[in-house]
Amino acid sequence: MPQIVVENLTKTFRVAERDPGIGGALRGLVRRRHRAVAALGGVSFCLEPGELVGYIGPNGAGKSTTVKVLAGILVPDGGRCEVLGRVPWKERIAHVAQIGVVFGQRTQLWWDLPVVESFDLLRDIYRVPKADYARSRNELIALLALEPLLDVPVRQLSLGQRMRCDLAAALLHAPRLLFLDEPTIGLDAVSKLAVRDFIRTLNRERGVTVILTTHDMDDIEALCTRVIVIAGGKIASDGTLEALRARVTRERWLLVDLEDADATVTDPDAEVIRRDGHRIVLAFDPDRVATAVLIARLAARHAVRDLFVQNPPIEEIIARLYGGEEPARP
Amino acid sequence: MRRDDAPGLYLRYVGISLRGQMQYRASFWMLTFGNLFAAGVEFLGIWALFGRFGSLSGWSLAEVALFYGIVNTAFALAEGIGRGFDTFPGMVKGGDFDRLLLRPRPTALQVAGQEVQLMRVGRLLQGLVVLGWAMTALPGAWTAPKLLLLTGVIGGGAYLFIGLFVLQATLSFWTVETLEIMNTVTYGGTETGQFPLTIYRPWFRRFFTFVVPLGAMNYLPAPLLLDRDAGGIPTWVSWGSPAAGVLFLLVALRLWKIGVRHYTSTGS
Incomplete structure (x- = not known):
């Protein structure tokens, strides 16, 4: 049974166009012209449990759009999408309780709170039973070496430290599926390695299915058993890294x-x-x-x-x- | 059926928000004091007005002070609880709303919990002080039913203002440009509701009775609260007036849901 089924997914955005200058801005107040931008033009793929898939493509190719649809925060125009047997946007609350999401560019933690309090708050938000929470929290703290960071307010963390905390935060409720949107962006070499090691451990030892979007090809080479390439809203390639190499050159x-x-x-x-x-x-x-x-x-x-x-x-x-x-x- | 722990979670949010604010102690005290001061000056203005003119269309200073106390107490409560909705447009613009959608809780609950403002105690205190003064200055005795109605009216008013904040936030799902117009209703509403609505023109009074039921914490319950002549207002309307705010909030939350649906289908 695949965990994720995506069939012929389409999505078109309407983008407001504005003429340059003050005149254009004023005209835009009265009448607005829209331009249709196709973000997804029929995307299909399946994911089996335990896969670690790299989802790559140039900026604007439709990576984030796909991830948003899978995460249940964007409704597509057409096509089928089922994640863990649910249509994500139809049962948002039940769906998001089962997945973990990390955006590299944006923290999920509370800026002014010590890390450990963000964790405790997430326990309440996700309604994680006490015993499960204690186990999962201690495991994550050990794996990601978070002990010295727990009492530090999030705003004082370095980017690498913050990313490690964000990863832990996304996994406290033990999701079976993890979406990582550029988890290594802006990190130094040591932090990148730590994040990669963690993702590998998570996938191999806990069997968590991972979808990873990235621009860092080292992430892909180090981690992914399968690479899906999206370009211009369509799947350009889907297979192992070796197969991709052989296909292109x-x-x-x-x-x-x-x-x-x-x-x-x-x-x-x-x-x-x-x-x-x-x-x-x-x-x-x-x-x-x-x-x-x-x-x-x-x-x-x-x-x-x-x-x-x-x-x-x-x-x-x-x-x-x-x-x-x-x-x-x- | 799962135990509904939404109030518990909301209180957790409150605690966290407050602790966050206490990290900026100086700013907290300055804002609280500033708030208190501004509101105090405002009431002094009304006081001065009455000193000059004696009464306002047949309403005494104590009567107007009661309305003033009700509206400001209700507004301060609403601002304290629903402030997250007030700052919500920035959240949509910055794309932070996605983060709330990724959590398995109702979005309205999360937005409300985003920011709970303690410095609103300034306005709250001032509202309560004026309210207290009005209650002692008014000739009528404060019987238990009257006190009950007064509490209800303030509560209903708080619901109404939260509803307005929710509506304002809902608009930002479509546009972030036309929100000033909502400010005229929320902040303008408090200004308006500080005086008995009967002093305004009929169309204006009707708007603030049937569209935005500000009258429900103002001239509608007035006959019972002030022992005045009903002036054509049925007694059940006076008693039922707190319900208007609750109803208003429920409608606003429906519209909020539609807004969220719009957001998830446009992705912006």
């Missing part, structure tokens, strides 16, 4: 450090795509030329200090999938 990269920074490098089967001092990046198709042959050819012609082969970074793949086009945000 078979290309590999050969990174070479040369002794001579000014050497001219050419090869019939590889293309120089980047050059940075001694470092040269060559893209090649392993079906056309064996990696060993390419390396041998280069080593014969140039003094090679170091070299290694890698897959193109996921950013590159995604950029190609989007076709370099970023539709305007509604």
